[in-house]
Amino acid sequence: MGVKVTKGKAKLDSLDRPGMTDPKARLEDMDLEGIDQTIMFPGGAGEEWAGLDRDFAHALCRTLNDCRAEFLRYDPKRLMSVAKLPLIDPEAAAAELRRCVTEHGMVGMVTPQHVREKNLDHPSFDIVWRTAEELGVAVCVHGGGQAIDQVPVGVDRWQTRLEVHAFTHPVGQMMAVMAFTVGGILHRFPKLRVAFLEANTGWLPFWLDRLDEHWELTPEQAPNIDRKPSEYFLSGRCFVGADPDEHAVPHVIQALGEDVVVYASDYCHWDCSFPDTVKIVTERTDLSASAKRKMLLDNPRRLYAVA
Numbered sequence: 001m002g003v004k005v006t007k008g009k010a011k012l013d014s015l016d017r018p019g020m021t022d023p024k025a026r027l028e029d030m031d032l033e034g035i036d037q038t039i040m041f042p043g044g045a046g047e048e049w050a051g052l053d054r055d056f057a058h059a060l061c062r063t064l065n066d067c068r069a070e071f072l073r074y075d076p077k078r079l080m081s082v083a084k085l086p087l088i089d090p091e092a093a094a095a096e097l098r099r100c101v102t103e104h105g106m107v108g109m110v111t112p113q114h115v116r117e118k119n120l121d122h123p124s125f126d127i128v129w130r131t132a133e134e135l136g137v138a139v140c141v142h143g144g145g146q147a148i149d150q151v152p153v154g155v156d157r158w159q160t161r162l163e164v165h166a167f168t169h170p171v172g173q174m175m176a177v178m179a180f181t182v183g184g185i186l187h188r189f190p191k192l193r194v195a196f197l198e199a200n201t202g203w204l205p206f207w208l209d210r211l212d213e214h215w216e217l218t219p220e221q222a223p224n225i226d227r228k229p230s231e232y233f234l235s236g237r238c239f240v241g242a243d244p245d246e247h248a249v250p251h252v253i254q255a256l257g258e259d260v261v262v263y264a265s266d267y268c269h270w271d272c273s274f275p276d277t278v279k280i281v282t283e284r285t286d287l288s289a290s291a292k293r294k295m296l297l298d299n300p301r302r303l304y305a306v307a
Contacts, residue, residue: 010270010271011268011269011270011271011272011274014268014269014270014272014274015268015270017029017267017268017274019267019268020043020268023071023072023074023075023079024074026038026071026079027074027075027078027079029267029268029274029275030078032275033265033267033274033275033276033277033278033279034278034279035265035278036078037077037078037079037080037306038078038079038080038265038267039080039081039082039107039108039300039304039306040068040071040072040079040080040081040082041081041082041110041140041142042064042065042068042081042082042083042084042110046147046148046149046150047060047064047084048060048061048084048085048086048087048088049088049147049148049149049150050086051149052088052149054086054088054089054092057086057088057089057092058086058089058092058096060086061083061084061085061086061096062096062099064084065083065084065096065099065100065104065106066104068081068104069081069100069103069104069106072104072105076105080105080106080107080304080306081104081106081107082106082107082108082109082110082137082138082140083096083097083100083101083104083106083108083109083110084109084110085097085109085110085111085128087111087112087115087125087128088115088116090124090125090127090128091127093109093128094127094128094130094131097109097128097131097132097135097137098131098135101135101137102135106137107137107138107304107305107306108132108137108138108139108140108303108304109128109132109137109138109139109140110140110141110142111128111139111140111141111142112141112142112144112145112147112150112172113141113142113143113144113145113153113172113173113175113176114145114150114151114153114172114175114176114179116149116150116151117151119175119179119183120141120176120179120180120183120185121179121180121182121183121184121185121224126185126188126189129185129188129189129192130189132189132192133189133191133192136191136305137193137304137305138193138194138195138303138304138305139192139193139194139195140194140195140197141173141176141194141195141196141197142197142198143168143169143170143172143173143196143197143198143199144165144168144169144172144198145168145172146164146165146168153168153171153172153175154167154168154171155168169198169199169200170199170200170203172199173196173197173198173199173203173240174203174207176196177196177204177207177208177211177229177233178207178211178229180194180232180233180238181211181225181229181230181232181233182211182215182222182224182225182229183224184222184224184225186232186233186235186237186238187224187225187226187232188224191237192237193237193238193239193302193303193305194237194238194239195238195239195240195241195262195303196238196239196240196241197240197241197264198241198264198266199240199241200242200243200246200248201240201241201242201246201248201249201252201261202246202247202248202251202252204240204252204256204260205251205252205255205256208229208230208233208234208256209230211228211229211230212228212229212230215228215229216228233260234256234257234260236259236302238260239260239261239262239299239302239303240252240260240261240262241261241262241263241264242261242262242263242264242295243264243266243273244263244265244273244276244277244278244280244281245273245280249261249286249287249295250286250287250291253287253291258288258290258291258294258295258299259294259299259302260299261291261294261295261299262295262299262300262303263277263278263281263295263296263300264277265277265278278296281295281296282296
């Protein structure tokens with residue numbers, strides 16, 4: 001998960017932070033940063049594949065979600081989470097999502113950019129998106145694709161963590177955006193809310209422009225949609241995650257508006273800016289007050305449907 005040795009700024013001991021496992025310490029760190037509520041994501045990269053053993057994957061995801069739910073119960077008004085699902089079995093994944101929302105009050109789910117050999121617009125996953133839409137919870141796509149047992153996309157061409165991590169996250173999210181727009185997921189499920197996270201933001205205006213251009217040239221090759229891909233993304237249901245100090249954020253907001261960017265603290269990851277993430281955003285001089293408010297508060301509330 002992390003970087004063990006570096007001459008750079010990576011946090012080598014980030015996973016040892018007490019707030020990663022102790023909810024009381026987590027709330028103290030939230031107070032330190034100035035965070036009122038947090039949406040937590042499951043740790044790790046690939047446990048949900050469980051060696052491609054479906055029964056093991058079901059049991060493992062259920063156990064991980066139950067452990068996270070115990071953490072949330074310490075202060076459910078401030079501590080919230082999304083569910084990890086055994087997406088190698090879409091029907092089981094949909095059932096686990098329903099359980100996590102109805103029993104544990106979770107506010108969404110996380111999915112990789114693709115699932116083994118299938119893109120996210122494969123019809124077998126419609127039961128998952130339908131369930132998320134019905135429950136009114138967020139679908140959160142995590143960039144990457146280098147997890148154990150995942151089918152690699154570009155991972156095999158690079159040798160270092162720098163190369164793999166830098167390449168796979170944005171490219172993976174470009175794949176996912178194309179699946180949700182051109183692939184018709186957002187057309188089939190018009191109330192679904194989706195976030196594309198852990199990949200920065202600067203690629204998004206370019207990618208939507210390129211998808212629109214190709215749709216305008218050959219619309220018959222996208223039979224599952226009836227409008228430009230960007231119109232689906234900019235319908236108020238899609239979001240992109242931004243690092244606090246990411247230079248491209250003003251450009252993205254100028255190109256796409258203030259309603260698409262959500263802030264991420266990435267607590268407490270090897271590449272996070274803890275404990276200064278909120279401070280970095282609030283002290284930026286290249287973002288308007290309204291853009292900061294939407295990035296920190298309004299847009300996350302719409303994405304996760306929390307008060």
